[in-house]
Amino acid sequence: MSGNPLQDFTLQALKIYGTSASSELQRRLAIDRTLCGTHCETCRKTTFPPRDFCPSCFTNEVSWQEIGDGATLYAFTSQNRALRFSHPEVIGVVDIPGVGLVMSPIAGTLETLKLGQALACEVIDLHEGLCAWRFCPVENT
């Protein structure tokens, strides 16, 4: 136990509601500092959230692939009361070519962000042993 209830309870919850792939995603975020999906060697589709199989053809022949290049801002908002962000921080959906729509925190403000703008991915540390990803407008990175 770290003494930080949010960290401890989130890690406990992820043991119940997570998967082996979500654990591996966390490892890659923490160590490699990359956001990854899984790529099917058979049907060539890339999936996020990652899985240890392909949800299109059910093969186990998947490999980890870094994603995020070419992302654009598809939608964004904020939330008055949320667990890890609150107004004016922004949560959004990014459109990643070859992957599709992915939820993500967005760096920026509701007033300055624009639909369709180019974004780049960065990894953020939430607590020890727990990371997330965030997309930032390209001109700010």
Added chain:
Amino acid sequence: MSTNPLTIAGISTTPVTRDLPTPLLDACSTVARSAVQDAGLAPSEIDGLFLTPASMSGEPWLMYAANLAEHLGLTTKGLVLVENGGATALLALRSAMDAVALGRCKAALVVASDTRPLLDTNHFESFIRNVAFTTAALYGGVNAVLGCGPPIPIYAMSHQRYMHEFGVTEEEIALSSVRMREHAALHPMAQFRERISVADVLNSKPLSPPIHLLQAASISSGACALVVTTPERATEKGRPVVEITGYGEHHHPSHFIPRSGSITQFESVTEAAKSAFAEGGIAPKDVDVAEVYGVFGATELILYEDLGFCSKGEGAHFLADGRSTFGGDVVINPSGGRLSMGHPAGATPLYEVAEVVRQLWGEAPGKQVDDATVGLVHAEHGMMNGSVVMTLEKRS
């Protein structure tokens, strides 16, 4: 395999309220017994009990189905508890329909209920544990780390894209809240009945821009029960028989934000509606009264379009022109809908069925839709990741 025709023979609902005035088991027991009485059946004639979890938002209840069956004293040939988000109650009804249609049960009782979550905000660790576990359960082990609260932001982004893609204004979307409140003002069971204006909506507290407080369904409490049986068992009260004529269900392989597809047009709604209309042998223009699962202002309009009541992008004009209210093409959400009736999510779809059936019986608790003959009910889970659509028709 031939199947039996189906009808709703009895209904009972509590008013939708912030909290239930009685313990949950008392509320469920009361509506269950009232619905059986309303159907003109004896308790011994009920041979199926189909349930939602006692509360989707509140405390978990281990072996609730057995608990309620024991409490009611019912012997059954089917005792089933169903859960799938906002569609839960309609899927419990579907299980009951299947049992009666196949002859496995002769008369099935469906009971749905929900209560607000009682978060222990006085004890920090207990509160954080509850929120962390709920977040992980709701969004899964990958997206849980983003720390989103209730899924209001997800609907807010649909609202934003809807305005962007179809050139709809904030004022036009706000009118959907005003219209739902006009309907609720006439309905004695609705939670929110004070009339509001577009300015009231847009001046209410922002929750997740562009969604304001008066554009979001409240988290409410309520209990509702129905009896499903075959028409010959339902004719003794002298009511017209309301037959379930069509059913459609479609689930996109996504949960909240779909990796592929749109967040302003929902495949689950269009496909479930297509199936239900085909099975019912009707078209959207034939529907007189509908209850749809519009939990946010823009969602209400998107549903009008995706269910086929108007063209894509025309929902705001359809509403503003009075085509979705009394005297229009179809009366949608005469109960006040999710925005004003109140939203006990686990029970909401059964309240929708109750409203439509009572309208078709000519027994509307609020304003009666003139000459209502054909009805439609829609429910969904996630953000329209899955939908259920049912059509009903009054038989002469």
